[in-house]
Amino acid sequence: LATSGPEPLPELLRAATAAAQDGAKVISAAVDQPRKITMKGATDLVTETDRLSEEAVLRVINKAYPDHAVLGEEGGVSGNTQSEYLWVVDPIDGTTNFAHSYPSFAVSVGVLHRGTPIVGCVVEFLGGPHAWGTRTFTAHKGGGAFCNGHPIRTSTNPEVTRSLLVTGFGYDHGPAWRSNMELFKELTDVSQGVRRLGAAAVDLCHVALGIVDATWEYQLKPWDVTGGCVILLEAGGRLTTMDGQPYSVFSRSMLASNGPLHPQLLQYMQPKTEALLRQGFDLSEWYVP
Ligand code: IPD
Ligand code: CA
Ligand code: CA
Ligand code: CA
Structure with a gap:
């Protein structure tokens, strides 16, 4: 499989958003169910949903860009490691919160081109039991940042x-x-x-x-x-x-x-x-x- 020149950023962002949202669907389906937990260390845990979310995210990426490389927290490096493009995936960032149904967790999908971050999508879970919702942050290099499609800016406070x-x-x-x-x-x-x-x-x-x-x-x-x-x-x-x-x-x-x-x-x-x-x-x- 040959990489065909520089990839258009809006298309990469569309795929990143679709991938992150598919991961979020897996989490939404699991968020009110009992967790299946494995310990990675004394206090560091991972759930079955982390792995299933990563699989869902990777399915979208691999279909859209089969000649790119991927790095996922749970699955490590896969795909074409010669590619200039590396997709970087956290299938649940804030796993401990997710395991406890405490809000503040997300799916994060980013793309590096020769090590430089060029595309990002983060789907944040909001609310809590009986009131879960999400909001989607998106950006590509040079295109501004958005939350649910609305432009966003950092604060201006210097103190x-x-x-x-x-x-x-x-x-x-x-x-x-x-x-x-x-x-x-x-x-x-x-x-x-x-x-x-x-x-x-x-x-x-x-x-x-x-x-x-x-x-x-x-x-x-x-x-x-x-x-x-x-x-x-x-x-x-x-x-x-x-x-x-x-x-x-x-x-x-x-x-x-x-x-x-x-x-x-x-x-x-x-x-x-x-x-x-x-x-x-x-x-x-x-x-x-
Ligand atoms: C963790 C979260 C947490 C940070 C840890 C990370 P995980 O990721 O981002 O905020 O303090 O350093 O490991 O394991 O929940 O994906
Ligand atoms: Ca982890
Ligand atoms: Ca993380
Ligand atoms: Ca994680």
């Missing part, structure tokens, strides 16, 4: 004292996790609040929507962020690592903000991240397939 923030804590409770616990304290002290909802893709979309001013986290994986990154950037947001370096979806730290707040937040994050580096903590790129 940490007027900000609402959101962060996350992964399953690896090592030095970076402890360092972020410290940041959580420091920023809770000086901002209007730091939330911790449990789905990085949703957090990125909430910054894009302008309802929170920034989000950050250590050790996110490419499937947590690829879709959401495109949406955030197209909504006018800014992305760097937590020590202010250029960001890639393979970076081990991420600061995503509305833009104006970025310098103030880096003043808190840069020293902590540099201290981690001095302790020998590896903050180089990871999960490069």
